[in-house]
Amino acid sequence: MYSLSQLKRGFATPALFLREANRLYHRRLNSRDYNTDGVDIFAEDWDNLLILDACRYDMFAEQADLGGRLESRVSRGSSTREFLKGNFQGRELHDTVYVTANPQLYRHRDWLNTSFHAVDHVWMEEGWDNEHMTVLPETTTTAALRAAEKYPDKRLLVHYIQPHYPFIIDGDGSQPFDPDQAFLKPDEAGSWNQLLTGDLQASTETVWCAYRNNLDRSLPHVVDLLADLDGRSVVSSDHGNMVGERARPFPIREWGHPRGIYTDQLVTVPWLVVEGERRDIVAEAPTSRDDETTDDVVADRLEQLGYL
Template sequence: MEARSRLARALNNPVLFLRGVNRLFHRRFGTRDYNPEGVDVFAADWDTLVVLDACRYDMFERRADLPGRLERRRSRGSTTVEFLRANVAGRDLTDTVYVTANPQLHQHRESIQPAFHAVVDVWREDGWDDDHGTVLPETMVEYAERAAEQYPNKRLVVHFMQPHYPFVNADTGFDEGHLDGTGDERENVWHQRLLGTLDIDRDELWRLYDENLDYVLPHVETLVDALDGKTVVTGDHGNMVGERATPIPFREWGHPRGIYTDELVDVPWLVVEGESRRSITRGDAEPAAEMDSDVVSERLRNLGYAE
């Protein structure tokens, strides 16, 4: 039913149809489930993996002033779900605790079937900020430090929501309908810009996007300083801000699934060597906690997840 609805929307809107054609190209007409050039993040050497949602390599290179060795990597996905499926599904991760601001793992747990030792869903009631429609980075630091104390012999993945939309400290009004539920659920800022229903300058969108990264970076530095072991800071995927897509060169916005342009899959890989390494052991996989599906859907809508 969902696939049929997407097809109908694409046929009614030429730019969505062109996006679909580009997706067929990048996924080689369905023979690829993810970007095969992407890094296998759980095979890499780290004790803590800090994931910044929708963080492009070039913006991180320009804005971040964190200690460590910065490298460029390719992500396996252009969306969080694609990133998770490509890296998490079908593998034993009982040596790892996933601390996340993003509800996508919970939403797609039946298809991904994660086998983490534990999952800390910060986006549940006490970690969610209703005023901004997201999880704030300072909250993530608190939960991550608590998880490090509770699970001293586990690898940690700490998945921040920023610089992903919504733009936390922006003095804007164009996204109020989206965040309070009075607007079209499918039309976050990037989707509105793609469809031409939002008149906002590209430079202004870049400024808001950059400021969301600026907002999270000091909290990332706080966390890196607080944790022992070797830390890698990366992104799950990037984001397009009006660059030309391929192979059909229309201007693309946001982070559509299954499209692997540089802007969408080039992510930072900042390596911070710790003075000592964590001793990692495997354990049992804790059962997933249940959550009201309406609450999960509302969280995803607030974060702009609809294509």
């Protein structure tokens, strides 16, 4: 159900109202709370699963040259929260170590009630880059390599934040887009919703360029990780992204990755298989380590990543 304030906001902003109507359509009048047509990632065959957050299949197919065999899968979510709900909730995954640059598992840990052998929250203090307001892909790769060495007999699930917003602007002038456009300013938190409502401005071409650049920025570090991992590796995504395409059934121009809307751009994700010598995987009780941080830190990270 929606609160009175949410209903008022929806009626005041037609695009948000129509987004909600589209969500009701895709979720079959809220009879399902994630995309039940999607795959269970833990039922798939892999030793290492590398998640590129918000990476569309078509963009990955055009830009990524990592070797291996490219397939596609349908995700259980059009947002990270839905992806986690559809794949993680209520499960004991004691054969898996989760290395994540995304705070969403931590934020929703109580109701997700998921148990891994170990979790490395890379987005906490040491892994967070205060200049770019994100976790850089090289930082995620370093954490993943550390985990692979420490837990050689576990499945390794690595969650990069790129190509998800914010867009990395390195300050060397190499980016072919204009960082002065409001949505791209590296020192100001923005969101895809603000593009939908018109509260922030950026051209479709500029956003596409920045989004593609974020994938290019991350791929060399994915290559480095793949080169050092044993086993069968898969590169995939939790969900895709929309960059001004028309949604359905109400054809508003949609931006970002709103939960509960299962267009091809949002739920068709890459599934690149890179074969390697398999390793023996065993399940063991979770480690005692339990990283914690304050609610303020979590809220700040989520805002900088465009969630709030």
